[in-house]
């Protein structure tokens with residue numbers, strides 16, 4: 001486990017067609033806070049409309065007046081990322097501190113993390129960053145009903161922003177918010193001002209970037225909102241739940257169980273986040289994963305005095321809390337040499 005890393009984060013702007021991704025990217029590019037970014041736009045089809053909207057962008061990476069490097073992905077993401085790195089290495093483009101990737105509106109951003117971590121070259125230079133998902137307030141309810149990828153985009157988000165709130169009434173915004181609470185209660189919510197005046201807050205999440213004070217340790221898991229009765233009715237197949245683990249956790253045992261779970265059900269475990277009290281370790285360990293990928297666990301400075309209970313948050317498709325709780329409890333019981341902790345879900 002490493003405490004700090006020089007790897008360049010790859011942040012992802014996701015959201016269904018027309019949600020406002022390019023509009024946000026334009027604000028990002030105009031903002032001084034993001035002057036040292038490389039921007040990748042993943043276009044669907046042959047004609048890159050967004051790059052025309054952003055200005056004249058050639059197929060190869062170009063330097064924008066903002067100081068950012070921008071290019072369009074025509075082939076595989078891994079190739080585009082390698083190309084960007086080799087051009088940086090050769091001094092053809094300036095060094096950059098982050099990569100911002102705008103996906104197509106039809107993309108599931110989940111596999112992007114594993115594209116980076118599974119590639120032996122990319123993982124030496126890059127790491128997955130923040131998944132930011134835009135949700136169009138006008139069309140969210142219909143999009144959810146008709147396009148399963150909409151739910152996947154919401155489920156993997158670290159941060160969610162509702163766009164176009166100016167075009168709907170307060171009741172509709174509240175309904176969209178409730179829907180998001182039901183799917184991904186742990187994602188941080190940013191207000192619409194985050195789109196107009198982008199700040200570092202857009203892409204700051206992840207254990208890698210933040211040095212927590214003890215009081216903030218659990219806050220990394222995000223604000224947990226209990227789904228209300230009115231939202232539970234239309235949860236669909238995606239659900240979220242929290243596992244609490246009392247007493248210290250046998251890290252080896254938990255690691256094996258999680259690998260087995262993801263190996264078998266990875267495509268249905270959309271997101272896992274956790275803060276763990278590991279046996280023999282005084283510092284909290286944070287863990288996060290997206291689908292098949294679990295990122296290397298990292299230490300956080302210290303626990304708050306009052307609460308050392310481990311927590312894992314799951315967002316799953318067609319897998320319920322009872323099953324996961326039972327599976328972990330049984331595995332710990334049979335495999336761990338240490339007394340089994342009490343495991344419960346909420």
Ligand SMILES: Nc1nc2c(ncn2[C@@H]2O[C@H](COP(=O)(O)OP(=O)(O)OP(=O)(O)O)[C@@H](O)[C@H]2O)c(=O)[nH]1
Nearest residue numbers: 016017018019020021022023024105163164165167
């Ligand atoms: N009224 C209003 N319009 C918005 C807002 N955000 C984006 N738009 C408009 O919505 C339209 C689509 O925005 P884009 O930024 O192109 O959306 P996108 O997600 O990049 O779209 P695709 O590339 O097709 O997936 C544009 O006309 C934007 O000006 C918003 O918050 N309010």
